[in-house]
Amino acid sequence: MFLTNVLMKKAKSKHVMVLMESVVSGHKFNAIRERLADKLEILKFDPYSEYLVF
Template identity: 70%
Template sequence: MRLTNVLFKKVKSKRIMVVLESVVSGHQYNAFRERLAEKIEVIRFDPYIQQDSLYRERKRIRSA
């Protein structure tokens, strides 16, 4: 009997792509994080207000 692709389990990736959103202005950008890691919060430059701002993870987009 031959093994086919149907018999193999789909492998989950270790990293996922998430959307990070600025708390101040709502500006968004995409980033990668480990699947088992905590949600991301970073301070980064916000082009809308021309200052550093806190970005929080809003939602998961896809596996990477």
């Protein structure tokens, strides 16, 4: 094994992009959260519905 392979480890990002989906209409959008954080539950305006449910 080469010394460069040992020193050049793959860097992991501190954040991860997740796909969020509306419970009411199925509208999807991307959100970014920390890798070690809990799963996201957020309230956001749903453009296909008149509710604020996500």
